[in-house]
Amino acid sequence: MFVGIERAVEILRSNDDFYILTHISPDGDTLGSAYGLCSILQSIGKRARVLCADEIPKKFSYMFDTVDNQEFEADTIIAVDVADAKLLGDNIKYVDDIVLCIDHHISNKDFAKNTFLDTKAAACAEIIYDISVFMKTPLSDKAAMCLYTGISTDTGCFKYSNTTPKTHMTAAKLLEKDFIASDINYKMFDLKKKSMLMLEREVIDTLAFYADGKLAIACVTTEMLKKAGCSENEDLGAVTSIPRQIEGVEVGVTIKQKGDNHYKISMRSSALVNASEICAFFGGGGHPRAAGCEFFDTVDNIKEKISTKIISVLLDKE
Amino acid sequence: MFVGIERAVEILRSNDDFYILTHISPDGDTLGSAYGLCSILQSIGKRARVLCADEIPKKFSYMFDTVDNQEFEADTIIAVDVADAKLLGDNIKYVDDIVLCIDHHISNKDFAKNTFLDTKAAACAEIIYDISVFMKTPLSDKAAMCLYTGISTDTGCFKYSNTTPKTHMTAAKLLEKDFIASDINYKMFDLKKKSMLMLEREVIDTLAFYADGKLAIACVTTEMLKKAGCSENEDLGAVTSIPRQIEGVEVGVTIKQKGDNHYKISMRSSALVNASEICAFFGGGGHPRAAGCEFFDTVDNIKEKISTKIISVLLDKE
Numbered sequence: 027m028f029v030g031i032e033r034a035v036e037i038l039r040s041n042d043d044f045y046i047l048t049h050i051s052p053d054g055d056t057l058g059s060a061y062g063l064c065s066i067l068q069s070i071g072k073r074a075r076v077l078c079a080d081e082i083p084k085k086f087s088y089m090f091d092t093v094d095n096q097e098f099e100a101d102t103i104i105a106v107d108v109a110d111a112k113l114l115g116d117n118i119k120y121v122d123d124i125v126l127c128i129d130h131h132i133s134n135k136d137f138a139k140n141t142f143l144d145t146k147a148a149a150c151a152e153i154i155y156d157i158s159v160f161m162k163t164p165l166s167d168k169a170a171m172c173l174y175t176g177i178s179t180d181t182g183c184f185k186y187s188n189t190t191p192k193t194h195m196t197a198a199k200l201l202e203k204d205f206i207a208s209d210i211n212y213k214m215f216d217l218k219k220k221s222m223l224m225l226e227r228e229v230i231d232t233l234a235f236y237a238d239g240k241l242a243i244a245c246v247t248t249e250m251l252k253k254a255g256c257s258e259n260e261d262l263g264a265v266t267s268i269p270r271q272i273e274g275v276e277v278g279v280t281i282k283q284k285g286d287n288h289y290k291i292s293m294r295s296s297a298l299v300n301a302s303e304i305c306a307f308f309g310g311g312g313h314p315r316a317a318g319c320e321f322f323d324t325v326d327n328i329k330e331k332i333s334t335k336i337i338s339v340l341l342d343k344e
Numbered sequence: 345m346f347v348g349i350e351r352a353v354e355i356l357r358s359n360d361d362f363y364i365l366t367h368i369s370p371d372g373d374t375l376g377s378a379y380g381l382c383s384i385l386q387s388i389g390k391r392a393r394v395l396c397a398d399e400i401p402k403k404f405s406y407m408f409d410t411v412d413n414q415e416f417e418a419d420t421i422i423a424v425d426v427a428d429a430k431l432l433g434d435n436i437k438y439v440d441d442i443v444l445c446i447d448h449h450i451s452n453k454d455f456a457k458n459t460f461l462d463t464k465a466a467a468c469a470e471i472i473y474d475i476s477v478f479m480k481t482p483l484s485d486k487a488a489m490c491l492y493t494g495i496s497t498d499t500g501c502f503k504y505s506n507t508t509p510k511t512h513m514t515a516a517k518l519l520e521k522d523f524i525a526s527d528i529n530y531k532m533f534d535l536k537k538k539s540m541l542m543l544e545r546e547v548i549d550t551l552a553f554y555a556d557g558k559l560a561i562a563c564v565t566t567e568m569l570k571k572a573g574c575s576e577n578e579d580l581g582a583v584t585s586i587p588r589q590i591e592g593v594e595v596g597v598t599i600k601q602k603g604d605n606h607y608k609i610s611m612r613s614s615a616l617v618n619a620s621e622i623c624a625f626f627g628g629g630g631h632p633r634a635a636g637c638e639f640f641d642t643v644d645n646i647k648e649k650i651s652t653k654i655i656s657v658l659l660d661k662e
Contacts, residue, residue, distance in 0.1 A: 184502045184515070185533060187526035194516035197502070198509040208505035215503060218589050220557070227548040230541055239538070271534050272541060 027140055031160050034142035037126045038067065038161070041102035044074040047124070049108045050115035052078050054086065054214060056107035058176025059128070059150040061089040063106060065169035066158050073098050079115025085213055089175065092168035104128070107150035107176075111137040128153055148188040151176025155196050170203035171210065178207070179214055221255035222264060228254055229265045229280075233272075236333045237340050242269035243279045243329055270294035277301065277336050281328055289321050289328055298343055304335060345458055349478050352460035355444045356385065356479065359420035362392040365442070367426045368433035370396050372404065372497025372532060374425035376490045377446070377468040379407040381424060383487035384476050391416050397433025403531055407493065410486035422446070425468035425494075429455040446471055466506040469494025473514050488521035489528065496525070497532055539573035540582060546572055547583045547598075551590075554651045555658050560587035561597045561647055588612035595619065595654050599646055607639045607646055616661055622653060 038044075046064055048056040060076040067074040075095065082090070103123045108114060109131035111121045127138035130147040147153045151173040158165050165173075177197055181189045184197070201207055225246070232245040246265060251258065262282065270278025277299050280292045291308070294316050295301040301317040308331070310319025321328045356362075364382055366374040378394040385392040393413065400408070421441045426432060427449035429439045445456035448465040465471045469491040476483050483491075495515055499507045502515070519525055543564070550563040564583060569576065580600065588596025595617050598610045609626070612634050613619040619635040626649070628637025639646045 183500075185526065185529040187524070189519070189525065191516040191519045194512045194519060198512035198516065201507070201509045201512060206505070207507065208503065211503040216585070216589050217591055219591050223548055223551075223586070223590060227545050230545040233541075267534070268541070271536050273535055273537050 028136060029140045029142055031142060031157065033140060034126055034128065035157060035161055037102070037104075037140060038072075038157070041125075042072050043098060043100045044072060044102045044104055045100040045120065046074060046076050047103065047105040047108065047114055047117045047120060048076065048078040049113040050078075050080045052080055052082055052086070054179025055149045055151055055176040057082065057086050057089055058172045058174070058179070059106040059154050061092050062151060062154045062169045062172035062176065063104070063128075063157075064093045065166055065172065066154070066161070066163050068094055069166060069169070070161075070163055073100075075100065077117055079117045085217070086175075089172050092166075092172055102126075105138060106154070107131075109134045111135065128157070146190065146192075148186075148190060148193040149177040149180035151180070152193060152196050155200070165200075165203065167204040170200045171205035174200045174205070174207055175210055175214070178211060183211055183215055218264070219256075222260070225250060225254035225256050225260075225262075226265055226268065229268055233269065234329065237337045239272075239274040240276045240340050241279070241333060241336050242272055242275045242277075243281065243333065244269045245281045245283075245325060247283045247325075266292045267294065270296075276340065277304075279332060279336075281325060284320075287322055287324060289323070289325065291319050291321065291328070291332065293317050293319075299336070299339055304339060307335060308332075346454060347458045347460055349460060349475065351458060352444055352446060353475060353479055355420070355422075355458060356390075356475070359443075360390050361416060361418045362390060362420045362422055363418040363438065364392060364394050365421065365423040365426065365432055365435045365438060366394065366396040367423075367431040368396075368398045370398055370400055370404070373467045373469055373494040375400065375404050375407055376492070376494025376497070377424040377472050379410050380469060380472045380487045380490035380494065381422070381446075381475075382411045383484055383490065384472070384479070384481050386412055387484060387487070388479075388481050391418075393418065395435055397435045403535070404493075407490050410484075410490055420444075423456060424472070425449075427452045429453065446475070464508065464510075466504075466508060466511040467495045467498035469498070470511060470514050473518070483518075483521065485522040488518045489523035492518045492523070492525055493528055493532070496529060501529055501533055536582070537574075540578070543568060543572035543574050543578075544583055544586065547586055551587065552647065553593075555655045557590075557592045558594045558658050559597070559651060559654050560590055560593045560595075561599065561651065562587045563599045563601075563643060565601045565643075584610045585612065588614075594658065595622075597650060597654075599643060602638075605640055605642060607641070607643065609637050609639065609646070609650065611635050611637075617654070617657055622657060625653060626650075 046060045048060045064074040064076050103120045105124050105127040124138040127141045129143050130150050132145045134143050144153050155173050228250045229244050234243050266280045276296045278294045282290045293301040300314050302312050302314050305317035305319040308319040312318050364378045366378045382392040382394050421438045423442050423445040442456040445459045447461050448468050450463045452461050462471050473491050546568045547562050552561045584598045594614045596612045600608045611619040618632045620630050620632050623635035623637040626637040630636050
């Protein structure tokens with residue numbers, strides 16, 4: 027059931043021992059929201075613990091020390107930034123007992139007993155901040171640092187179109203606390219694994235250009251991952267965005283190997299071209315400016331098929 | 345003479361025909377401040393023109409259309425984001441007539457008749473916004489877009505340590521206007537020239553690691569610039585920051601060729617090491633975390649000298 031902030035706060039106030047669940051493949055927002063809320067609850071005398079079914083990436087480990095991590099049995103289960111119960115991973119075992127889900131995804135499945143959803147919020151951490159204001163609980167420096175992490179990471183450091191005036195207002199309030207935001211941003215946005223840099227180098231070598239440079243296609247094969255020292259399940263966001271970052275490119279495509287003759291395609295486009303429609307043509311889908319599809323074929327055939335289709339779409343726009 | 349906002353506004357109100365000068369090698373802040381102020385002045389019935397002694401890079405050209413660019417003879421000369429008269433380039437010819445300089449650089453030389461300096465402002469555009477509020481002039485969408493560009497570019501999209509709560513408050517106010525901030529940020533921070541991407545690839549190939557990966561040294565030679573298709577005076581900020589972006593690297597060095605056996609060194613460091621002290625040892629200088637020096641020697645000898653010195657500094661810290 028979707029509820030307002032009053033009911034969400036009532037649940038937080040009237041209970042004492044909380045587990046706060048994050049989604050799997052944890053990012054800055056689910057962790058920042060969870061540790062921020064955990065800190066807020068502990069500051070008003072509640073017991074709270076963050077539970078994540080996946081290992082927490084090392085770069086987020088500084089949040090772990092912002093709260094008291096003692097173990098106990100909870101009587102109240104909350105989920106933050108979780109749009110769908112299946113994103114709980116092994117913590118799906120708690121699903122029938124989740125009394126409150128706090129989230130900002132428009133795709134939220136309302137799987138919890140109560141869901142406080144604000145789809146206008148750029149990050150779930152923005153909603154946790156609203157809750158702390160509504161509850162009139164003082165926000166510690168460490169809690170502010172966690173909430174800032176959530177907002178900064180989910181907006182690409184205020185770069186993406188989900189950033190609103192309210193996002194900046196919230197960041198302004200959080201920055202008044204004592205933590206070094208620029209150190210967090212360096213860690214989140216500038217720092218790279220050596221293996222990822224090596225992979226980027228390899229990916230640049232595969233770039234092929236079509237249609238006077240309006241289309242760029244790059245490849246990432248299993249062998250390239252191995253050569254660069256990356257693991258199979260590495261976050262490839264940085265390399266996937268390379269083709270579309272090049273000046274003049276309207277459609278950027280990255281072909282990622284999943285198995286023998288099995289490839290996933292990431293497509294990013296400017297407003298000129300609807301990537302979602304092109305990917306739908308190949309049985310995939312997504313958003314107008316970021317979509318994907320899948321092929322069981324050779325790289326050369328995939329390049330041929332995709333480039334032919336995209337070039338014809340680009341010609342139609344001229 | 346340093347003056348307050350009242351005097352700055354009095355100058356703007358009591359005159360009618362303005363030239364607004366930017367600094368050379370124009371960046372987003374000097375241009376955003378100039379076009380933003382120009383727009384504000386035109387909106388209250390004044391004539392105003394932006395003058396920049398250097399060509400304006402193509403990526404900033406969208407600001408040009410935010411104002412009426414008609415030519416006329418000014419009676420009042422203003423400079424924005426200009427810390428030193430020598431940064432005016434050929435517009436130094438106006439130096440004796442500059443009645444007001446609006447700036448945020450702590451190094452401001454107070455070369456104008458009146459200088460309104462706010463060193464707490466992350467960007468000069470933040471000050472122009474303050475002026476518009478003080479003057480109670482309504483801010484157009486286009487003026488807001490220019491001021492946002494200034495703030496965003498001078499803070500690395502709110503990533504750097506100069507970003508304050510007030511920076512975010514100002515961004516919140518500007519985002520209420522009708523322009524697409526994410527398109528600007530894409531252009532400023534994500535878009536890359538193909539030649540720059542090719543240079544990055546070459547630079548990654550030159551990376552050498554020392555001291556268990558705590559020191560990384562990269563090279564950019566004239567030949568590499570040529571091969572990648574970059575011009576001699578290309579902005580190399582993106583490649584200079586590669587070594588220090590690698591996980592585990594405490595000191596990142598880039599050796600840039602300036603001529604035959606003539607090289608400039610950029611050094612970036614974590615808080616562990618004082619880059620300024622190391623560069624001073626070699627006759628250079630700079631800031632504790634970003635410094636530089638110069639060598640007339642071969643690349644191999646320079647690598648040997650620099651790595652020996654830095655390794656000894658790193659050993660002292662263990």
